[in-house]
Amino acid sequence: MANFMEGSLDKATTEKILSSYQKDHSNAVLRHALSRGTIANAVFEPMGQTQTTLTFNTEIKTMPVTNQKASGRCWIFAALNVLRESIAKKLGTANFELSENYISLYDKIEKANFALESVIQLCQYSPNERVFMHILSCPVSDGGQWDMFVNLVKKYGLMPKDCFPETFQSENTAQLNFIVNAAIRNFAYQAHGFAKKGRTSQIRELKERTMEKIYGLYLNAFGVPPKDFEFSYLDSKEKYHKERFTPKTFFSKFVGAEIDEYQSLINSPTEDKPFNKNYTVDFLGNVLEGKAINHLNLEMKELVAAVIRQLKAGEPVWFGSDVAFYRDRDSFAWDDRAFAYEDSLGIPIDFDKGAMLDFRHSAMNHAMVIVGVELDGEKPLKWKIENSWGESVGAKGYYVMSDSWFEKFVYQAVVKTKYLKKEHVTACKKAPTHLNPWDPMGTLAD
Numbered sequence: 001m002a003n004f005m006e007g008s009l010d011k012a013t014t015e016k017i018l019s020s021y022q023k024d025h026s027n028a029v030l031r032h033a034l035s036r037g038t039i040a041n042a043v044f045e046p047m048g049q050t051q052t053t054l055t056f057n058t059e060i061k062t063m064p065v066t067n068q069k070a071s072g073r074c075w076i077f078a079a080l081n082v083l084r085e086s087i088a089k090k091l092g093t094a095n096f097e098l099s100e101n102y103i104s105l106y107d108k109i110e111k112a113n114f115a116l117e118s119v120i121q122l123c124q125y126s127p128n129e130r131v132f133m134h135i136l137s138c139p140v141s142d143g144g145q146w147d148m149f150v151n152l153v154k155k156y157g158l159m160p161k162d163c164f165p166e167t168f169q170s171e172n173t174a175q176l177n178f179i180v181n182a183a184i185r186n187f188a189y190q191a192h193g194f195a196k197k198g199r200t201s202q203i204r205e206l207k208e209r210t211m212e213k214i215y216g217l218y219l220n221a222f223g224v225p226p227k228d229f230e231f232s233y234l235d236s237k238e239k240y241h242k243e244r245f246t247p248k249t250f251f252s253k254f255v256g257a258e259i260d261e262y263q264s265l266i267n268s269p270t271e272d273k274p275f276n277k278n279y280t281v282d283f284l285g286n287v288l289e290g291k292a293i294n295h296l297n298l299e300m301k302e303l304v305a306a307v308i309r310q311l312k313a314g315e316p317v318w319f320g321s322d323v324a325f326y327r328d329r330d331s332f333a334w335d336d337r338a339f340a341y342e343d344s345l346g347i348p349i350d351f352d353k354g355a356m357l358d359f360r361h362s363a364m365n366h367a368m369v370i371v372g373v374e375l376d377g378e379k380p381l382k383w384k385i386e387n388s389w390g391e392s393v394g395a396k397g398y399y400v401m402s403d404s405w406f407e408k409f410v411y412q413a414v415v416k417t418k419y420l421k422k423e424h425v426t427a428c429k430k431a432p433t434h435l436n437p438w439d440p441m442g443t444l445a446d
Helices: 013-022 028-037 074-091 102-123 130-137 144-157 173-197 201-223 247-254 256-261 298-312 341-345 353-358 401-407 420-429 440-445
Strands: 228-236 240-245 260-268 277-281 294-296 317-320 366-376 379-386 397-400 412-417 434-436
Touching: 074 144, 074 317, 102 130, 102 144, 102 173, 102 201, 130 173, 144 247, 144 256, 144 260, 173 201, 228 317, 228 353, 240 247, 247 256, 256 260, 260 298, 277 440, 298 317, 298 366, 298 401, 298 412, 379 401, 397 401, 401 412, 412 440
Parallel strands: 260 294, 277 434
Antiparallel strands: 228 240, 260 412, 277 294, 317 366, 317 412, 366 379, 379 397
8 A cells, every 4th residue: 555645645635626527518628728729828818907008198209129039138128118118219310229239238248247256256155146047047148138238238338230230149048048147157166176176376367368268259150349320310300410439428428418317216025125225235246346226126116106207207117027928919908807816716826016026926037118008197007018029910920918917027127317216316326236146137138
């Protein structure tokens, strides 16, 4: 006779479950639906998508969407889409795109250097030590955070896309990530051996050789960017302009100190993060000497109010959210009420927002741009979203997000400090509380 253990699925338990299942005739309908289609389609509730027309009483007219292709560079695309609107206004041009490849190249190079330096800090420990294990799990990824973008443009500048276009590798990053991460893990293995023998000088020498090889690989994959370039364009009066820039002078002329006006706001209603306080995430970054990640945690109503103030001023808003579920892949409307998971399956897949963060059910995984809102007084009803998945999806790449979806799945927005309350501006200048490297407020960089 088999040993019995409390909680095991014995014969009596399984027969009881099967009997109950067979008595519920709705299971047959659902089983048939799931046999030929996705779960999302099977539980879709069309009446749940309400107020999803592409009309808004507060809207910024923006340029055609961009396309990140098979890469996780949403945060770079979203940030450049915010800046290009400001630059296009200054130029008086109707269509303009910044080089995503240029920022991607230096992000990868800086991330590799950041990861190697992190390994040097940790290599005396066992690879099973949690922080070291976290670094080794994905040393260099495609993801990132707003403050990481700021570090890149301040150090390397910007250039138009025509001056440094995409390559196959910049649009298809999986294989390159695998190779670079293998090189970094191999460095960690060797550095760990040197650290156990106290050979710190050999670790530094190995790091220099490894970084040189990785740097060269990225140049081969993404290209060698020009040191200077000619930029020509037609303004709104069809007048031709041409000027020579370096990436740094282009950035200084069209963005400059404006980049430092932005502040990252988060909504993390968890016990470990009191509102109106600053937070940073350890071992998260790219430019080693750059600004650390800085998040000001606000109640959702305060975050929403700041976003609306910026939109009313005609400025788009970079934001981070969870798009893993409750997103209709077949239309432009995103509304959590459109998917009846619990009613159809009997299984609740969403619960308290803070609990979803704490218990790893939800976290940021995609960055986009808010370019419009439908307001009833000051109450938002729906939001217009500029994505970076190309024009063949959504409404030519744009989406409508219900306010209910926003409340549940938006975790971050970047807003200029002039649109914040004074007490929030003061709060974001204080020393931040340090969060673990695996905190949900850092997952957009995974």
